[in-house]
Amino acid sequence: MMTVNIANKSYYRDGAAAAVIQDLAFEVKTGEFLAIVGPSGAGKSTMLNLIAGVDTKFDGRISHSNSNTGSPKLGIMFQEPRLMPWLTLLENVCLVSDSPNSTLTAVRAEAMLNTVGIAASSAQYPSQLSGGMQRRVALARALMSEPDVLLLDEPLVSLDQPAAMELRQLLLTVWQKHKFTIVYVTHQLEEAITLADRILFLSATPTKIIREECIDLPRPRQLLDVDALRISLCDREGLLSGRLG
Ligand code: ADP
Secondary structure, eight states: OEEEEEEEEEETTTTTTEEEEEEEEEOOOOOOOEEEEOTSSSSHHHHHHHHSOOOOEEEEEETTTTTHHHHHHEEEEEESSOTTTSOOOHHHHHHSSOOOOOOOHHHHHHHHHHTTOOOGGGSSSSGGGOHHHHHHHHHHHTTOOOOSEEEEEEETTTOOOHHHHHHHHHHHHHHHOOOOOOOEEEEEEEHHHHHEEEEEOOOSSSSSSEEEEEEOOSSSSOHHHHHHHHSSOOHHHHHHTTTTO
């Protein structure tokens, strides 16, 4: 179980502290697929950075109750694939390892590229790939740490629909096999409903949770399921703009 408790996260603007997140608290069960939906600028990336430990300047605590070491392994995938253009796909994936040049790392990276379906392209460079394939590399790289918790920050943004659908299916397949916990930030309600066990809707800043929905539908989910569910999600526009109180 991961417990997120952010009492306050502020940034300094014009010499004064402006609260982006205040009293945001929620739990994520081990192995759960949690989606977080909120308007642009709500503080979703800020929150993921706090969970990832990239930013430690906040009041509050992120804790993991059933991790053996107390600090679980985290994987992260950003909006942009952030691949190094001068490295091959294999080298890009190896890069996140403590020993990027070891044979063992190369073997593991090759296995991860295989998991995401692009091992045959491992000697290619990012510029030779489509956007969808680049995201696959980014996913392979995020999986290198064998994460307990995978954090995804709008990872499929700007992909065309077929590529995004393929990648969503791939992510579900990998998640169902490896059973890690997922926190998936998106601004697309349909994406959240198609993927997640539960959705938290965030308000505009200072961010708070305005609604929680459990998605109790079997996978793979069809668009018809999504349409049926959307009826129960009253005031869709309000939820997506973070204005429901
Ligand atoms: P979201 O991911 O929901 O779009 P962000 O977490 O990126 O939102 O940003 C939330 C708010 O915090 C925005 O108003 C943004 O301008 C501000 N912000 C984000 N990062 C910084 C920073 N490093 N310094 C100052 N303000 C920031």
